[in-house]
Amino acid sequence: MLKTHTIALDPNNVQATQFAQHCGYARVAYNHGLADFKTGLDEGVWHSHIALCRRFNAIKHDTYDWCGDMSQNASKHAIYTNLNDAVSRWKSGQNRFPRFKKKSHSKSYQADSGRGTISVVGKRIKLPKIGWVRMFQTLRYLGTICKVVISKQGHRWFASILVDTFADEPIPDPRGKPIVGVDVGIKHLAVTSERQYFENPKALRRHERKLKRLQRQFSRKVKGSRNWYKLKDKIAKLHYRITCIRNDAHHKATTAIVKGASRIGIESLNVAGMIKNHKLAKALADASLSTFLEMLKYKSERTDVKVVEADRFYPSSKTCSACGVVDSDLSLSDRTYHCRACGHIQDRDLNAAINLRTVAEGHSETENACGDSVRPQQLRRESSNQEDSTVIGEQLLLFSLS
Ligand SMILES: [Zn+2]
Structure with missing residues (x-):
């Protein structure tokens, strides 16, 4: 190998x-x-x-x-x-x-x-x-x-x-471990149905002011001068640091999730479509959720853990994890899910993660590791961009308030 x-x-x-x-x-x-x-x-x-x-x-x-x-x-x-x-x-x-x-x-x-x-x-x-x-x-x-x-x-x-x-390491048997739903977002990088919360390090946001300052200084230097090169190196170093912080959080979270699961349910995000919305672009790029999901997928593949992607239209946030009723009026400023049908109250992200676990549970054993057969058609994906953007948009609003 x-x-x-x-x-x-x-x-x-x-x-x-x-x-x-x-x-x-x-x-x-x-x-x-x-x-x-x-x-x-x-x-x-x-x-x-x-x-x-x-x-x-x-x-x-x-x-x-x-x-x-x-x-x-x-x-x-x-x-x-x-x-x-x-x-x-x-x-x-x-x-x-x-x-x-x-x-x-x-x-x-x-x-x-x-x-x-x-x-x-x-x-x-x-x-x-x-x-x-x-x-x-x-x-x-x-x-x-x-x-x-x-x-x-x-x-x-x-x-x-x-x-x-020389020899492949033995893969630990995932059987006996729970099926885990994973909800990704900007506020928390990931929330699992096992009640694990992984913080979003917001690496770029943390260093944004410093980066801006350096870039402003850089723009005032004479191109090719010694000070120009010095600042160029400083900026590259800071970018590298930001990447490291993000990668570190991604690796730690994905490894922890994959290690404790026999099967994983995730949502299918069209991040590339959402990033076209300029208001969200920065926070989304900072979280790089698609990289996170890709990482989760390849680590799962290595350890024989199946990943099931929910249909793009599956309302993981709006469905009640207790009775299955879909609350389409759910305001996105509500961090807590309150079901009007059965009175179930739960943290919004955790509720979504549990719904994604249900998706993974209902997925038959015969399908492949990436769960190709449950993916929606490419054409249908495009039409849902708008909705995804609003969801993330309001999440972002909360994120900037918090
Ligand atoms: Zn309910």
């Missing part, structure tokens, strides 16, 4: 510079290959990635005389893997024609030269031309290292290590 572990690196100054140089080399090679491919197309010749690699290798020492100090894996993968992928996606109609990579483009390069060519010992990794680099963690998986990608996020360098694991 192939598994990836991304580990933060702790390079010294020389190594950090070498990383940046290798990323630059990968970019130059990619752009050269793309230009070559384009010229070929104009002349009516289709250069394969193998040909592009060969053509690049033939001229590289003359055109880019500095490339001798670099690991040639960087340029090879840039053309052989990345450019080839981009071209095949364009060819199959999946993507637009590949574009040239800018200097400001996210920095990364692939360091290995095939399976088992990179060694990791304890908290160190040996990279071609660079040597042993310290890592902040040991590699989580035992097996053959297939691929290593070095990349930069904010101020930090990372190694994404793809491992072909």
Whole structure:
């Protein structure tokens, strides 16, 4: 089984510079290959990635005389893997024609030269031309290292290590654990029918003022000056921090939910549709609920826990979890659900989570892990955007009041 572990690196100054140089080399090679491919197309010749690699290798020492100090894996993968992928996606109609990579483009390069060519010992990794680099963690998986990608996020360098694991770890048996409904939202990131409440860290909101201040300062600096670069790094660092806070909350919540469930019921949100509403966009993007649900799905899949998505029209918030009556007049400012039919009183999010659990309970064993058969038609989804927006809109209002 192939598994990836991304580990933060702790390079010294020389190594950090070498990383940046290798990323630059990968970019130059990619752009050269793309230009070559384009010229070929104009002349009516289709250069394969193998040909592009060969053509690049033939001229590289003359055109880019500095490339001798670099690991040639960087340029090879840039053309052989990345450019080839981009071209095949364009060819199959999946993507637009590949574009040239800018200097400001996210920095990364692939360091290995095939399976088992990179060694990791304890908290160190040996990279071609660079040597042993310290890592902040040991590699989580035992097996053959297939691929290593070095990349930069904010101020930090990372190694994404793809491992072909020797033996699959035994999956804990989910049977005997309860069926759990999960209601996601802006106020709480998630509420489960087991009465677990996961706070939304509101990472962006917490750092919004600081970010704005930095961005204002940044706009006043002379482009390309030393202070301009300093602030640019500061902003990148803050963005990275915001992402980390959000990811941390997502990982902790999803792991806890998946560990304690035999089956999970979730709602199907059209977040992409809702985000078009500018008033909600920021809070929704800050919570990144779709990422949360995706994370929940892939973690469930790994541990054999089924995920059942409710129909988009299923009124999980408006249904009484005790008697099943739908209260369409339910005001969204009510944080508590009060059933007019049976008098049932419950926290609004918990009520929704219990309804989603009921959806998961009614789902037959034979359907697949993602619960494809209970998903509504694509066409029907579009029409419900409006309703979803209002629901989240009022939730947002509450959120900004709280
Ligand atoms: Zn009721």
